[in-house]
Amino acid sequence: MKITIAQLDYHIGNFEGNLSKMLKAVEEATAAGSDLICFSELATTGYPPRDFLEFNDFIRLSNECIDTLCSVSDNIGIIVGAPSINPDLKGKNLFNSAYLIYKGKVQHVQHKTLLPTYDIFDEYRYFEPAKSWAVADFKGKKIALTVCEDIWDVGVDDPLYTIIPLDEMMGQKPDFIVNVSASPFNYRQAETRIHIVRANVERYGIPMFYINHVGAQTELIFDGGSLVVSPDGNVYDELPYFEECIRHFQLEDVMKGGRHQVMSKSKIQLIHDALITGLKDYFRKLGFSRAILGLSGGIDSAVTAVLAARALGPENVRVLLMPSQFSSSHSVDDAVTLAEKLGIRYDIIPIREVYDVFMDKLSPFFEGKPMDVTEENIQARIRGILNMAISNKFGHILLNTTNKSEMAVGYGTLYGDLCGGLSVLGDVYKTEVYELAHYINKDAEVIPMNSITKPPSAELRPDQKDSDSLPEYDVLDPILYQYVELRKGPQEIIDMGNDPALVRRILRLVNINEFKRYQTAPVLRVSPKAFGMGRRMPIVGKYLN
């Protein structure tokens, strides 16, 4: 039996586009003599469709895709993920299902059992879990159909669910497992995914075809890396990361045993590639091609500019250099050097005059009040207006250049440097931004060394340095990691040897700045716990602040 895996980049709600990709893949698989082609989870709708699932009209359009897939299934079986309607009055209205289509009709539907409802996942919001399990018969083979999370409660220390769907199917003696997935990337995901898929294969002793989404949907990046694992528990093949790919497999060969070495990419390489995918797809799926950003001469905007140029092409990236009276001369030089090296358009717009007029208007109200963060914010917001003005006039999307450390402690100006349609580095701690810069410079100096080595500064008042108001990033970031990623309490973090007052101050900063994050652009997610849809906090909370 020849089985094709189609690892494709779908677009939420773009039924026409998604269907046409699938039809092309069916054609290719048919031409290759495949018996069966497998697409991923909710492939008709794109993943995650979120509250569009609550629109009957949206479900109708997905069902039409299933009908069309039926019409091309005379000579090939098609496994595809899509929502299906729950006929029972009780319970949620939908299931998240894997369809087996063949000979012009739907032959079998297996609903998803384990509905992830944590971090970025909201599946219990929409779907009723499966309550029955049957294997699918196809050309003399029995297939155990599973949807993504269904295999993720095996091989873990802390099971999230009380049932294991594959356990329920094994009495029916399936020949192999197909898992249709939409499992978002984080820098640990590839390793975890391989572990989980292998743990299942080892538990059941039959091979698995694991088909993942690839591409990005707003903040979520899908890395692909679809897997074929042989009954011996070895990986038979792994599809590429961050690329669409269609590949054919002979089941009989897979049965013989694994042979493939899995890819090995460093954390920083993965983050780099993921961010480029995230940028590319955000622009393409919104119908934009050009980006703008403010280039300060600092490391965050430098890394963002490089990533944008790599994702969109240098001809599609434009930067503004907006020095104030507090900017150091090297800032403009460093920014110009980088822009020239990247071959991106840059313009210099000094902000002093605008700032002076603002202060002139405001001075009657500010009389007798010392300078404070107000004046710093005005500078950042003037830059925001200028960036947005060029963006509005010429149709760019403004990129936000804030990093995760700043985002965490609220070191940034709402409506100022926090402006932008997409946050590129909002899930990358400052210490990781340095690693990214070194990675970018590994073969040649793209980012000026000066941008990397100088002490970080917002340059919003004379001789300002980040370390005036924050601890050094190599102290800050590990504390943030314990709190944000690992959700440790203050005492636990202090017990690791951190200064108690510092820990309390940082945790408080994280919590009181929820209001800023609430209004910040979506953040490309590369870690297991990113700010945004996967971390939901009350603004008026009074915990640790």
Next chain:
Amino acid sequence: MKITIAQLDYHIGNFEGNLSKMLKAVEEATAAGSDLICFSELATTGYPPRDFLEFNDFIRLSNECIDTLCSVSDNIGIIVGAPSINPDLKGKNLFNSAYLIYKGKVQHVQHKTLLPTYDIFDEYRYFEPAKSWAVADFKGKKIALTVCEDIWDVGVDDPLYTIIPLDEMMGQKPDFIVNVSASPFNYRQAETRIHIVRANVERYGIPMFYINHVGAQTELIFDGGSLVVSPDGNVYDELPYFEECIRHFQLEDVMKGGRHQVMSKSKIQLIHDALITGLKDYFRKLGFSRAILGLSGGIDSAVTAVLAARALGPENVRVLLMPSQFSSSHSVDDAVTLAEKLGIRYDIIPIREVYDVFMDKLSPFFEGKPMDVTEENIQARIRGILNMAISNKFGHILLNTTNKSEMAVGYGTLYGDLCGGLSVLGDVYKTEVYELAHYINKDAEVIPMNSITKPPSAELRPDQKDSDSLPEYDVLDPILYQYVELRKGPQEIIDMGNDPALVRRILRLVNINEFKRYQTAPVLRVSPKAFGMGRRMPIVGKYLN
């Protein structure tokens, strides 16, 4: 048996504050000779605690509150909602539980079965559902303990769940039902709540004590309106809306039958009172007392200013009038009239000079390009900077004055008039804003009639009117309602007699402006479907656009 209901305003994560409120209520109930006092759902933590529930340290603090409540329960039973830890390794780590505390210890715990995971609710994210049900014995009575949603699958046409927890308890012959709730307000909620509670009482023939939260947590407003319903299905008593209240009941009297007429408040009166509660609690719980907003002379900012003055006191509200060359003279006059009538501080800061300097800086780039939305946005953003500057310098929270119609179709400038820490009217359609204005003016003209009767305009270019780019609001709003609230598809809305091109244009506008709503302040929720946490849409979606 004397039973006390404590309808209180908790604060998320403020364990000390929440506990001290409860201790005071216990004291009051003990003094009144009560046998039992009932608090509401997740009263120790405040509702909804959201991802704070994932922090062990947060749960530890909640458990400490339970311990303290035990210590004061020698002579009075205490029913209180709080998280409890799931001892089973499998499944989620927590339950959402109702505790019965008496004689110094926890006598009984019943977990919540039906975990709302729709609209603004995320309970399946955190909690494992109950799988067993037992009534609690207390002073010779049997109490059926339920948590909020547990009673909400009775009396509905489209059951969301496959089990009804009270059905499971009835074999144990409970004498009465206690429901601890945190059920957020919308303008239909009071009516629905009474219907649901009565439907349960009628189904089981025993009385119910229903205890609700009151007060606001960021966007969610809780209206209280706790209920005591007699076995005959009549309401015995209804606690006030939008106020804390502690009230004692003799069970024997409740058994005799209902006597109370329920409150009857108009939709607009409810919205008015809810918004004031939302404003009050947002400021109080964040530790702020003063608000600022831009007063344009239009109806939205006028209504917002009135609500702010009523919630915070006129001495705590400050407004900026920021006319441009496109502002009509009556705009400033209307704004001044209102400010003087309200007794709030106003300042006039014309923005023309700042605008001119911006245009001067940008003109080399804009050469040959026609004026467009860019220039309009610059004006709105200058106002944003000025509002934020005063806010930063003097410690106000800036109020966002956008209404739901504008929010829906993206008629507003990101980082401009969309600035602000809280959106007061973002869940109130423009046509409802008019109703609110008339309601405010019912006894005396507070809002100048001119602000109400003149054609709505953003005044960002000469003679601009909203109706230049949008249909009239009485056409727009009903279409938005069908799409946003009722989730109808385009064809269904067209079939109601609406112009097909207009419907498609409006639905497209709603969908392509998701990126703006993503970055807008939290919206006080007053309808069954507000923008914000209860409506989760992809930004890169391609449905209907």
